[in-house]
Amino acid sequence: MPTDVFSALSNPVRRKLLESLREGPRAVNDLASQFSLSRPAVSEHLQVLRHAHLVREEPRGRQRYYHLVAEPLAQVQEWLHPFEHYWRERMRSLRDLLDEENP
Amino acid sequence: MPTDVFSALSNPVRRKLLESLREGPRAVNDLASQFSLSRPAVSEHLQVLRHAHLVREEPRGRQRYYHLVAEPLAQVQEWLHPFEHYWRERMRSLRDLLDEENP
DNA sequence: TTGACGCGTCGGGATTTTCCGACGTATGGT
């Protein structure tokens, strides 16, 4: 049931949700309004994000405000880190090549 | 047809494949041997990685050596970057709290 | 040339994901 972070991020709607939550906590209808999706669909995406511990809910009256919980994203960065060296190296050699041709 | 990077990374087998390729180019049977999966299954995972431009193939005789192409991973890091601030901040306040309690 | 190897891909089954309308529950306003 607790989905992993990578699967949670594989859906563009869920990524947009996280981006929205960067600007502060938001209620479900508010979040849903930016998609051409039914509210239940958005609600289910939020459930996936909850299982991945990427959001937290705070009830306020009859609304539920969702908060970003960014910590699990660190796992992705950690996974990425050993690869960083590779693309930086390639970017450097590309730059060197361009310098040669355009001194 | 060209799958996006996030979807490509959502599968643990594909992530392991990329990790293996960090140590250098490898042939398909060699890659497949580390999974309890049929070779066609691994071959199809490699196809997904190809469509995401995360690997490149180099034919050598009757084998195909797959190379890591790390550049598209930079997209993930770029997406991650605006979030980094959030989890670092939280880690800092946790550290401060621990310092207070254990001076 | 013949046979074995290394691989991609296809057809199809099983499972998962994504989505929706319908319904139930709790809260707020009147």
Added chain:
DNA sequence: ACCATACGTCGGAAAATCCCGACGCGTCAA
């Protein structure tokens, strides 16, 4: 007390994902 609002979740349809055996093609070794 009554009705509208905000939301979660359920049943089920449609689509996507994942996996396998079967097949075909090129390559190597004898």
